[in-house]
Amino acid sequence: MPFAMSQAALPVFEIGLDALSAVLNKAESYATAKKIDPAVLLRSRLSPDMFDLVRQVQIAADQAKNGSSRLAGVEAPRYEDNETTIAQLKDRLAKTVAYLKTLDRKAIDASADREITFPLGPEKKGLMNGADYLDHFVLPNFYFHLTAAYAILRHCGVDIGKRDFLGAVPVKVV
Amino acid sequence: MPFAMSQAALPVFEIGLDALSAVLNKAESYATAKKIDPAVLLRSRLSPDMFDLVRQVQIAADQAKNGSSRLAGVEAPRYEDNETTIAQLKDRLAKTVAYLKTLDRKAIDASADREITFPLGPEKKGLMNGADYLDHFVLPNFYFHLTAAYAILRHCGVDIGKRDFLGAVPVKVV
Numbered sequence: 001m002p003f004a005m006s007q008a009a010l011p012v013f014e015i016g017l018d019a020l021s022a023v024l025n026k027a028e029s030y031a032t033a034k035k036i037d038p039a040v041l042l043r044s045r046l047s048p049d050m051f052d053l054v055r056q057v058q059i060a061a062d063q064a065k066n067g068s069s070r071l072a073g074v075e076a077p078r079y080e081d082n083e084t085t086i087a088q089l090k091d092r093l094a095k096t097v098a099y100l101k102t103l104d105r106k107a108i109d110a111s112a113d114r115e116i117t118f119p120l121g122p123e124k125k126g127l128m129n130g131a132d133y134l135d136h137f138v139l140p141n142f143y144f145h146l147t148a149a150y151a152i153l154r155h156c157g158v159d160i161g162k163r164d165f166l167g168a169v170p171v172k173v174v
Numbered sequence: 175m176p177f178a179m180s181q182a183a184l185p186v187f188e189i190g191l192d193a194l195s196a197v198l199n200k201a202e203s204y205a206t207a208k209k210i211d212p213a214v215l216l217r218s219r220l221s222p223d224m225f226d227l228v229r230q231v232q233i234a235a236d237q238a239k240n241g242s243s244r245l246a247g248v249e250a251p252r253y254e255d256n257e258t259t260i261a262q263l264k265d266r267l268a269k270t271v272a273y274l275k276t277l278d279r280k281a282i283d284a285s286a287d288r289e290i291t292f293p294l295g296p297e298k299k300g301l302m303n304g305a306d307y308l309d310h311f312v313l314p315n316f317y318f319h320l321t322a323a324y325a326i327l328r329h330c331g332v333d334i335g336k337r338d339f340l341g342a343v344p345v346k347v348v
Contacts, residue, residue, distance in 0.1 A: 002176070003177055003286045007309065008177070008305075008308075015310065047328045112176065120347060124347050124348065132343070132344050134182075135181065135185070135186050136186065136340075136344060139317070140186075140343075144317070144336070144339060151224075151322060151325050154220065154221045154224060155329075162315075162318070165314070165318060166314055166315075169302075169310035170310060171294075171300045171311065172300070172302070173294060173299070174299050174300075
């Protein structure tokens with residue numbers, strides 16, 4: 001089995017987004033147990049000029065969706081950024097994972113040398129070959145927002161650990 | 175150019191650790207400007223049961239060093255975890271980046287199917303093939319601690335942004 005682009009992308013995103021969904025379940029249980037309005041958690045942020053939990057979850061999902069779509073050479077669906085509840089955020093994550101399963105793995109595998117163009121802020125564009133785009137843009141951004149979402153909840157007191165962050169990774173423990 | 179394990183590992187770690195070193199420079203400048211003892215930043219954490227900045231930096235470097243070494247099939251050097259200053263943490267990052275440059279890329283490229291054994295906590299061990307170990311263990315852990323270090327400093331008020339986190343990624347901006 002050679003090392004393939006699709007393998008370094010799709011299952012990574014699926015496991016990460018599923019893990020984030022399970023972390024959101026723990027956040028919901030925590031809010032219920034502590035009698036906290038879940039909206040307090042959803043609007044929490046680590047710094048006044050960082051995104052809140054809702055936006056971190058939206059961007060983590062979009063990095064996976066848009067990054068994989070560009071590598072596969074297809075137009076990604078656009079989701080409205082209008083989630084206001086944990087249930088809605090979990091729907092977005094599930095919808096994104098289901099979408100990732102529709103992408104053509106062979107098209108992604110063939111994208112290492114293809115030039116990818118992607119938006120960088122409101123006016124500029126970035127150009128990278130497919131391999132660099134995955135390794136040096138999509139994966140670091142995906143993990144940045146996944147970790148930020150996790151860290152916001154842990155900062156708020158939700159009882160989660162590294163295993164919750166990693167999710168169902170294919171490891172045999174002995 | 176096919177997609178290679180070494181390419182998805184070594185330059186990713188080097189760019190990430192160099193970026194973290196530059197972030198630590200900004201932390202030092204911030205401490206000086208605000209007349210804060212840098213040790214306050216180094217001992218900061220996002221939650222009482224999360225690691226402080228020193229440990230986040232040490233682990234980020236060790237994930238890169240130990241993960242790459244296992245993929246290359248060589249014994250990693252061990253570093254004492256005794257840093258108490260920003261300068262010492264930057265030395266550790268620089269030492270790690272220099273070490274990564276000594277590893278055999280071809281050995282890493284050939285490791286996708288090789289079984290990798292690695293410690294999971296004090297008593298257990300994990301088993302994964304090389305590709306899964308890189309994609310589902312080393313990279314998520316590396317980015318987790320890199321992001322946590324960045325988030326601690328941003329939470330403390332250091333003026334850093336996503337570009338500081340990403341570092342010198344090979345992108346052409348148009």
